Amino acid sequence: MNTHVTRQLAEAAAREDDVVRLADVRRRFGATAALDGVSLTVRRGEILGIIGRSGAGKSTLIRCLNGLERPDSGSIAIEGREITGLGEAELQPLRRRIGMIFQHFNLLSAKTVEENVALPLKIEGWTKAKRLARAAELIDLVGLKGKAKAYPSELSGGQKQRVGIARALAASPALLLSDEATSALDPETTRAILTLLKDINRKLGLTILLITHEMEVVRSIADRVTVLDAGRIVEEGPVWQVFATPQAQTTKSLLSGIRPQLPTHITRKLVADVTGEAILGVDIAGPAATGPLFQQLSAEFADGYRLVHGGVDHIQEQAVGRFFIAVPAEATARFTTLAERFGAQVEVLGHVAGHA
Known part of the structure; x- marks a missing residue:
C-alpha cells in the first residue's frame, strides 16, 4: 500500500x-x-x-x-x-x-x-x-x-x-x-x-x-x-x-493565579538597565524538570547563581517546573545557553541593582 x-x-x-x-x-x-x-x-x-x-x-x-x-x-x-x-x-x-x-x-x-x-x-x-x-x-x-x-x-x-x-x-x-x-x-x-x-x-x-x-x-x-x-x-x-x-x-x-510568580517585592525592584543581577524566569517540564539541572548548573556555571523563587508541580503525571534565578548580568547569555542545553526555556525578566 x-x-x-x-x-x-x-x-x-x-x-x-x-x-x-x-x-x-x-x-x-x-x-x-x-x-x-x-x-x-x-x-x-x-x-x-x-x-x-x-x-x-x-x-x-x-x-x-x-x-x-x-x-x-x-x-x-x-x-x-x-x-x-x-x-x-x-x-x-x-x-x-x-x-x-x-x-x-x-x-x-x-x-x-x-x-x-x-x-x-x-x-x-x-x-x-x-x-x-x-x-x-x-x-x-x-x-x-x-x-x-x-x-x-x-x-x-x-x-x-x-x-x-x-x-x-x-x-x-x-x-x-x-x-x-x-x-x-x-x-x-x-x-x-x-x-x-x-x-x-x-x-x-x-x-x-x-x-x-x-x-x-x-x-x-x-x-x-x-x-x-x-x-x-x-x-x-x-x-x-x-x-x-x-x-x-x-x-x-489566565495562569498567573496558579503558576509560581515572581514575588512582588522583587518585581518592584526590576529595571531595564543591564547591570547588577539579571532575574531570569526558567521553565522546564517532563523528565528534565526532575533531572540534574541544578547539579549540572552548579558544576558547570562558574559565575554562580541564586534560586530566588519557584518549584515543581505535577500535571497529567508530568513534572512541570518554574523557577526564578538571579545571575550576574554579564553572565546571562552563558547561563541561558547552559540551561537550554538541559531542556529549559529562559526569559530575562529584568535586572536589580543589588541582591533580589
Whole structure:
C-alpha cells in the first residue's frame, strides 16, 4: 500500500474517532466577532477544556455545538454528521447525543431528584418503569443513593449539580458539554464534582467538553486545553505542556493565579538597565524538570547563581517546573545557553541593582 493511501486511511480513521469537529467557524453579532475562524476537534473519550475570559466566545461556541446558534460560516460535525444546515426537527435526535450540565443546575423545583433525572427519557417516550430504573442507576453513579425522592430545595449546591450530571447522562450521550458547571460552587465541592466527572469519563469512556474561565478546572481533569481570546484560538495543546510553557499572553495571564510568580517585592525592584543581577524566569517540564539541572548548573556555571523563587508541580503525571534565578548580568547569555542545553526555556525578566 502506497504512502498516500495509508495517510488517507489514517485520516479517515481519525475523523471517525472525532466526536466533535469544527472547521473555520465564524459567528458575528453586529460588529463583534464572537467566533472568528475557530477550528478544533474533540476525540472520542477525551476531556477538552476550552478556556477564556468573559467575552472570549465560549458561550457562543457551546450554543453553536448544540444547535442553538447557527454559525455564519464554517463547518460543525458531531459524530461525523454536519449540523450547520439541519432544521429544528433534524437537530432533535442529534441533541439527544449531547448531554448538557449548567452553572445554575437548571433543575425543576417541583420535581423530585428521580423525576428530574428521568425527564429526558420521559420526553423520549420511555415507559415509567424503564425511566425510573435508569434514573436509579444514574443517581447511584453520581453518589446520591437515597436521594431519589428528595426535591431540589432539600439539596446542597454540589448535590444539585450531581443531579444535573445524572440528568445529562440519562440518554447515554456521546458528548457531555459542561458550561461553567463548577463556577457557582465552593472549592471543596468543585473538587468533588471534577473528580466525579473524571470518574465518569474513565468508567463510561465519555467525551467531555469543558467550557470554563478557571484554569484550575482545566488543570484538574482535562487532557487538552484550547485557549480562546476575542473569538480566536490563541493556544492549544496537552494541558501539562501549555501549563509548563504558555506562549500566548492571554494564557500567561489566565495562569498567573496558579503558576509560581515572581514575588512582588522583587518585581518592584526590576529595571531595564543591564547591570547588577539579571532575574531570569526558567521553565522546564517532563523528565528534565526532575533531572540534574541544578547539579549540572552548579558544576558547570562558574559565575554562580541564586534560586530566588519557584518549584515543581505535577500535571497529567508530568513534572512541570518554574523557577526564578538571579545571575550576574554579564553572565546571562552563558547561563541561558547552559540551561537550554538541559531542556529549559529562559526569559530575562529584568535586572536589580543589588541582591533580589
